[in-house]
Amino acid sequence: MFKIRFVTLVLGLFALITFSSCCSKSAPESAQAIHENDNSNFVVITDVVPDAILEIRYYSTYNFVGTRIDGYQAPVALLTRRAADSLRAVSDELKEMGYRLKIYDAYRPQMGVDHFLRWGADLSDTLMKRYFYPNVDKSRLFELEYIAEKSGHSRGSTVDLTLFDMATGKELDMGGTFDWFGRESHPDCGGNPQTMEYRANDTITAQQFANRMILRKAMLNHGFKPYECEWWHFTLKNEPYPESYFNFPVEMLKKEGSKNRISNTP
Numbered sequence: 001m002f003k004i005r006f007v008t009l010v011l012g013l014f015a016l017i018t019f020s021s022c023c024s025k026s027a028p029e030s031a032q033a034i035h036e037n038d039n040s041n042f043v044v045i046t047d048v049v050p051d052a053i054l055e056i057r058y059y060s061t062y063n064f065v066g067t068r069i070d071g072y073q074a075p076v077a078l079l080t081r082r083a084a085d086s087l088r089a090v091s092d093e094l095k096e097m098g099y100r101l102k103i104y105d106a107y108r109p110q111m112g113v114d115h116f117l118r119w120g121a122d123l124s125d126t127l128m129k130r131y132f133y134p135n136v137d138k139s140r141l142f143e144l145e146y147i148a149e150k151s152g153h154s155r156g157s158t159v160d161l162t163l164f165d166m167a168t169g170k171e172l173d174m175g176g177t178f179d180w181f182g183r184e185s186h187p188d189c190g191g192n193p194q195t196m197e198y199r200a201n202d203t204i205t206a207q208q209f210a211n212r213m214i215l216r217k218a219m220l221n222h223g224f225k226p227y228e229c230e231w232w233h234f235t236l237k238n239e240p241y242p243e244s245y246f247n248f249p250v251e252m253l254k255k256e257g258s259k260n261r262i263s264n265t266p
Contacts, residue, residue: 035110035247041240042156044253045077045106048084049091052077053102053164057178058112059250064132064179065119071109073251078107083157083236089222097214098166104178104232105160108153110247120147133181146181154246157239159224160232163215174215175208178232187212187231 046052054077058069079087091101119125120141129138133146141147152158163172176184183203187193190204196213198206212231219226219234227233 034244036241036244037246037248039078039246039248039253041081042078042107042253043081043084045079045084045087045103045159048079048081049088049101051091051095051100052087053100055102055104056250057104058108064128064181065116066125066127069112070115071111071247071249073249076250076252077103077105077159078156078250078253079159080107080156080236080240082238082240083159086223086236087159090218090224093218093221094163094214099172099214100164100166101161102164102171103159103161105153106158107156107246107250108151109249110150110154110245111249113149113151113154116147117149132177132179136181141181144181150245152235155239155241155244156246157236157241159234160230161215161234162232163211172211172214173208174212174231175204176231185230185232187216187226187228189231193226 046054054075056072056075056077057063059072059075061067063069087101094101120138123138126138133141136144136146153160160178162174162178164170165172175190183189190201190206190209191198191213193213193216196217198209200206216226216231223237224234225237227235
């Protein structure tokens with residue numbers, strides 16, 4: 001009986017460790033999510049970081065779904081005021097180095113996450129597979145946790161971004177594209193992100209790894225924490241709404257100082 005209980009305990013611990021090590025594209029950090037519709041403490045990023053370049057992928061059709069995502073009503077990026085102020089400090093540091101921030105996504109309404117869930121359940125829709133997940137069977141996207149019911153983006157202090165090189169007039173080469181479902185997107189692909197030391201490999205070059213580390217270092221310097229599965233994804237450590245998930249649409253907001261409590265958008 002003791003042996004059986006011991007084996008069961010060991011297997012349970014192994015399963016827990018294995019599950020915990022999996023990468024989740026949009027995993028919840030609180031079991032009791034609250035869908036809030038008050039955008040009064042959010043700002044348009046470009047009002048705070050005027051040098052930021054926007055390429056809001058979920059407003060366009062060039063994303064892993066292939067259509068505009070629910071809730072994206074304008075090609076703008078929103079963040080909580082606290083996160084936006086910290087991002088301004090990142091931008092100021094990098095601008096001195098000749099770079100500008102290019103933003104793909106920031107606040108994401110829960111309705112957008114729900115759109116991802118519906119798309120993931122439709123295994124016949126593989127329109128963008130060749131561009132974003134050619135090496136992953138769509139039937140495994142939930143199992144591999146590339147899609148989940150909640151996203152840190154919906155808390156309002158997470159941003160997906162890269163660097164734009166002012167000298168070349170192009171994005172900095174990161175050795176991988178935004179929203180690529182695969183090991184190549186991990187920050188430790190090609191090196192140790194903690195020490196920022198490159199490790200020779202056949203996936204990304206030393207320069208590409210160094211470019212990723214330029215972005216990572218600047219974000220860490222100003223209060224953001226990285227995500228272990230996506231080199232482009234960062235969340236403010238001291239985020240103001242760690243247990244709240246918002247559902248108002250992505251759109252231009254009223255000027256700062258005006259309260260704007262809105263109803264849920266279907």
